[in-house]
Amino acid sequence: MSIDAGNLLGWFDLAERDLPWRADGVTPWQILVSEFMLQQTPVARVLPIWSDWVVRWPTPSATAAATPAEVLRAWGKLGYPRRAKRLHECATVIARDFADVVPDDVEVLEQLPGIGSYTARAVACFAYRKPVPVVDTNVRRVVARAVQGRADAGTPSAKRDHADVAALLPDAARAARFSAALMELGATVCTARAPRCAACPLRSCAWRDRGFPPGSAAKRPAQRYAGTDRQVRGRLLDVLRDNAFPVTRAELDVAWPIDEVQRERALASLLDDGLVERLADDRFALPGQDRNDSTASR
DNA sequence: TACTCGTGGAA
DNA sequence: TTTCCAAGAGT
Numbered sequence: 068m069s070i071d072a073g074n075l076l077g078w079f080d081l082a083e084r085d086l087p088w089r090a091d092g093v094t095p096w097q098i099l100v101s102e103f104m105l106q107q108t109p110v111a112r113v114l115p116i117w118s119d120w121v122v123r124w125p126t127p128s129a130t131a132a133a134t135p136a137e138v139l140r141a142w143g144k145l146g147y148p149r150r151a152k153r154l155h156e157c158a159t160v161i162a163r164d165f166a167d168v169v170p171d172d173v174e175v176l177e178q179l180p181g182i183g184s185y186t187a188r189a190v191a192c193f194a195y196r197k198p199v200p201v202v203d204t205n206v207r208r209v210v211a212r213a214v215q216g217r218a219d220a221g222t223p224s225a226k227r228d229h230a231d232v233a234a235l236l237p238d239a240a241r242a243a244r245f246s247a248a249l250m251e252l253g254a255t256v257c258t259a260r261a262p263r264c265a266a267c268p269l270r271s272c273a274w275r276d277r278g279f280p281p282g283s284a285a286k287r288p289a290q291r292y293a294g295t296d297r298q299v300r301g302r303l304l305d306v307l308r309d310n311a312f313p314v315t316r317a318e319l320d321v322a323w324p325i326d327e328v329q330r331e332r333a334l335a336s337l338l339d340d341g342l343v344e345r346l347a348d349d350r351f352a353l354p355g356q357d358r359n360d361s362t363a364s365r
Numbered sequence: 366t367a368c369t370c371g372t373g374g375a376a
Numbered sequence: 377t378t379t380c381c382a383a384g385a386g387t
Binding site for chain 2: 107
């Protein structure tokens, strides 16, 4: 089964969310920034961060001129701070090697830091209107249901997923908007939990035709967060973000006093990721931040 | 392929 | 309260 382009696009014309990175005049770089922020992160949480960010650093070179510390602070608690580091690196490469112009070629984009299969295609499609398949978790779910008649998408497979979506794309003139519409449908109607089938605009759906068979119960154990290294890293970074000057080990210790071994492991991984810097006096700071403080002189 | 990597709101 | 999961990337 396929998806009728006119059917989906007609719905999108009426139901498209008014997201700021979709507005006229938003540059490819600013769209790229939105895609970094939206990786595994809900739209509602990205909105305020993105709005401030693109005003402060409207171009790759402006972003590259900032310190990693400034970028990490602006990222705030958006999560996965390695994304912020990679966005900064990505800006540096584009400013230096691409004359401050975001590439429009998928294969070139994929070589940039923090840009993978999805983001490369999203930028090519949304910023440059290229008719390339854009496959995210929403698209995979919509295709699994409407086309394949299954409740959930299978294990991701870039090659197969791209082929599945490429087969659905209409003519090149409408392909980019079709991809945006497919994502939008998955994000707002054909959702993972409690899909709103009564509001679905699709006239054909293989999953519905089969009587909505449930997904296979073989799900991976729910991801836990409390007590994980991720939480410890988050606590440590939280301390560093909140301090304009370098902090001592003792100040980090209180962020996770329970388990010293785990705390050291988390700190080592942050250093390894380039998200934290160790100074010669054994204090710690966000990379590139001011090293002076009021206590150093007395 | 499977696992790590944050965060917080909704059910 | 616990569970789910939200425009993925890198290894």
